Amino acid sequence: MTRIFDRKMDMSATEKIICITCPMGCNLTVTHEGATVLRVNGNACKRGLKFAEGELTDPRRMVATTVRVRGGIHPLVPVYTEEPFPKPRIFELLDEIRRVEIEAPVTMNQVVLENALGEGIDVIASRDMPEAGT
Numbered sequence: 001m002t003r004i005f006d007r008k009m010d011m012s013a014t015e016k017i018i019c020i021t022c023p024m025g026c027n028l029t030v031t032h033e034g035a036t037v038l039r040v041n042g043n044a045c046k047r048g049l050k051f052a053e054g055e056l057t058d059p060r061r062m063v064a065t066t067v068r069v070r071g072g073i074h075p076l077v078p079v080y081t082e083e084p085f086p087k088p089r090i091f092e093l094l095d096e097i098r099r100v101e102i103e104a105p106v107t108m109n110q111v112v113l114e115n116a117l118g119e120g121i122d123v124i125a126s127r128d129m130p131e132a133g134t
């Protein structure tokens, strides 16, 4: 004899994550089924919901580091990604940036690495770096 259960199986899971969209750092409890968010608790605003959805489908982070400069008043210039970068590729990105060396003078917002790793995101300088001795 075969028994047929018509009760729907609950395939949902719950994750606890911290929303890093703003300094409030809300503790979110996210109930989801695969990449589909069913419910978010603990968010003080709607952006927490968007953050939770992004974390499940395409987690990204802003990346800030430095790039070597030849002939500048300092040997390094601070740089950052113009948009949040795919989280799983951040170490690969940092390796790529480590190989970059640019010539002074550098101007703020100058692109120092275009279309990083083919992700369509530029890495840009966050300050001017004049030539040494000028």
Ligand code: SF4
Pocket: 019, 020, 021, 022, 023, 024, 025, 026, 042, 043, 044, 045, 046, 047, 048, 049, 051
């Ligand atoms: S849920 Fe809203 S208030 Fe809370 S950390 Fe995210 S953006 Fe900030």
